[in-house]
Amino acid sequence: MTAPARPQAPQGWRGVRSEVLRRIRARVWAPGDPIPNEADLAAELGVARTTVNRALRELATAGILERRRRSGTRVARHPVGRAVVEIPVLRQEIEAQGLPYAYRLLRAVRTPPPPSIVAHLSDDPALHLVALHSAGRVPYVVEDRWINLTTVPEAETQDFGAISANEWLLGRVPFTRGEIAISALPCMMLAAQALKIPAGREVLALDRTTFDDRRPVTFVRLWFRPGHRIESALML
Amino acid sequence: MTAPARPQAPQGWRGVRSEVLRRIRARVWAPGDPIPNEADLAAELGVARTTVNRALRELATAGILERRRRSGTRVARHPVGRAVVEIPVLRQEIEAQGLPYAYRLLRAVRTPPPPSIVAHLSDDPALHLVALHSAGRVPYVVEDRWINLTTVPEAETQDFGAISANEWLLGRVPFTRGEIAISALPCMMLAAQALKIPAGREVLALDRTTFDDRRPVTFVRLWFRPGHRIESALML
């Protein structure tokens, strides 16, 4: 005689989140409207305020709500879409597809960075690496990396033919923050050769700069083969 | 005679997060290593377990730690980079740059979706809209949108010359989940004309499909003008 559990009726903070979302969708609370404070909501829904807080915090992180002390919580007027993009760890991404991963170093030169790189990495002396990551015999992505030799002097004597710079840096150098940018750019010649496409063809490029506190560590641009897609689920 | 507050010594859950990060960077805990359980850490650091939980949860979300019940918490072997990308709300993005926002509808046709769209949106009848969003007199992005008329029949009689489909849909149609994909694609002719570039040139394209539960609502592809970058900060 137990009541058959309703299939979709989350409890706890997820339940509160669902209920708030339901009311927003049903226009009980319209964009720009304030919603009740945490204490009132907790009382109404029969949960502790901590639980309401957790739910509302998640919704604010997702861009659905805007919260400010004293003035309270409102439904966002322009629910900004946010997506979490995972930066590929190439070996894993390729092996996850059941393909053999191959890595080949194409260039490793100590050289002063050109102006376009200085903008990302400072004008310290730098190591320029270019490497090809392949899925089986198919070129997958070209890694075009600059390592700041003032921040990471040990890089100069490291043999990047054996271990990819990404894996080496991960274990060796602390970094505290980073920036990424995604764009479509005309492919540099060396990368175009490796990818077997015409030089200058525009391809998907993902740039990442990482810093240890304020000291730039490395700038890397991934040149993806034509057809590659960076995919993700939208938050909420 | 008060002790001068140490400039960087966060308290509470942020403090726990900092301390855990410090130990990972200092290799006290190496990639793949297990770290103490929440109760022990809480006792050691002199905080409640709830506080430790909050800190470790955030680090797990950021991809730094991996947590599993019973087996405990480990330092991720491959700290996946994650970045939160904000999907542009075009009007706001343009006006935030101090430029006048302009919107022009280029095409609005009820038509059966071609196979490439069916893959995203089902083979229901659809409304195809193409619109140009400009910053001042400079073409900024072309919106290439398909609206599922079975899910959103009201769209057929709506005048999208006056209000952009994005703003109309936001207020009208609930959606519960979505997918995005970013790629470099040869620009469709109509978009190329509007952006004043050669047809077929490859440009940055952002696809977004949204669903109301399981029913596809809309598929939109944004064709960005050459040079556009999607930027974001790396998490942590």
Added chain:
DNA sequence: GAGTGGTCTAGACCACTGT
């Protein structure tokens, strides 16, 4: 079965901010 993280609760104090 036992150990771990996941979550909830009730209460408390604090930080920020609009009036």
Added chain:
DNA sequence: CAGTGGTCTAGACCACTCC
């Protein structure tokens, strides 16, 4: 100054999973 969210605490129970 007062109201709101932000956080901490101590304790508890539960869910999952490895042994």
